[in-house]
Amino acid sequence: MSQDNAATKTPVRRNEATRARNEQMILTAAEHIFSRHGYRGASVQAIAEAAGLPKSNVLYYMGSKQALYVRLLARMMKRWNALLDDISVEDDPAEVLTAYIRRKVELSRRHPEGSRLFAAEILGGAPFLQEYLHGELREWVEDRARVFEQWAERGLMDPVNPVWLIFLIWSSTQHYADFEAQVLGITGKDALDEDDTEEITAFLTRIVLKGCGVREKGRAIAVGRTAE
Amino acid sequence: MSQDNAATKTPVRRNEATRARNEQMILTAAEHIFSRHGYRGASVQAIAEAAGLPKSNVLYYMGSKQALYVRLLARMMKRWNALLDDISVEDDPAEVLTAYIRRKVELSRRHPEGSRLFAAEILGGAPFLQEYLHGELREWVEDRARVFEQWAERGLMDPVNPVWLIFLIWSSTQHYADFEAQVLGITGKDALDEDDTEEITAFLTRIVLKGCGVREKGRAIAVGRTAE
DNA sequence: TCACATGCTGACCAAATGGTCAGGAATATA
């Protein structure tokens, strides 16, 4: 990547491919272990075994257990942010909410262990995420909330509390990743397939849109019933 | 403390009050610690300190870390079951769902640490709850699901997938206990008060009822279908 | 070929882990 061998002494980057591969193995293994047992319950030894590397090597790459953990949290937050694009009053509520719910379900489905890692962190009182929750994320929520309120003022949706609405979308979409063990136990399935996911997305979208009285684009009060 | 001097002979049981009190202290402390760090992450030492007792005493009362943990899970499941009363097709959907959502929010509010303990167990793959999830709980869900379907057949609500609906109610109601740290961070509050809880209950009830097209008792809901 | 720098890891450490147990403290019966 960075070859600044001109100015300073040659940085002597060696087997960069191996390094990158090992790092990925460690991150994957760590996400697996941390998501299952939380920060304290996870052991570096277990992560090392899952990664197929000696424990010292894991520490050598990551510095410390805490650094590794924080890095995983950051990675998950980054994935999160990637789908938190801006919205404005001019946008169509139905479209925005539909797209957001779909992306949220998809992200949980693509990174269930990251989602669980995050959930475990919050469950434990979010000791490493206080700043993020009170800062960046809070502002994000406030921004969307303002838009939701403006939509309500324009009569595009019911005047529901926008923050509770966001929490509803978060909890209901992440549920299938975070509580996977429960979902599978109750449904009796080994895993949720593509069709299930699609059905769940449609269900949640329908409930949220209809529940908030969101009108379809252009049309008037068409929400009453959907195809049945 | 024990003054059963008269009446029957004391049945050898000695300081029963102290025993009961110590047990309660241990259970409370353990719920606190386990809910925060999960099974592996919690240490008996930490529980003992929180309970103000020597570690040996905790083990003496509870036998082992695992026995204590399982006991807490069982206690939470018992609380849970207490509000899972039977429903039948003859009941009014709006009433049943409204009452259920309210009780679920209240239970989460009354026992947030128990809720988090449960959540952590599920997050970790529910190693101690496989049987419960695949058995008792699954049957409970199937029973309610059948009733929801019959309601839909009778035109009392939309024909939504009843299992997804139950998951929606579970996730959205428990969210405020399980993700308390996030909720507080974003809202900027120190704690949710009675009014917040009431507002949230009303919000969730509204979304679910309206979203599922549940009619108020006797009459058709404002939006949507007309009377049949 | 030779140095030199970095990659890597087995051996090690102090602290903490869950659990055991001998034996003192407390109470009940005689």
Added chain:
DNA sequence: TATATTCCTGACCATTTGGTCAGCATGTGA
């Protein structure tokens, strides 16, 4: 009072914890 029975806990144990580090392996540039 003496004796029996249960309650409790400090001291201890083997194992595991996160982390360090000396030193060998593996390059790279000359």
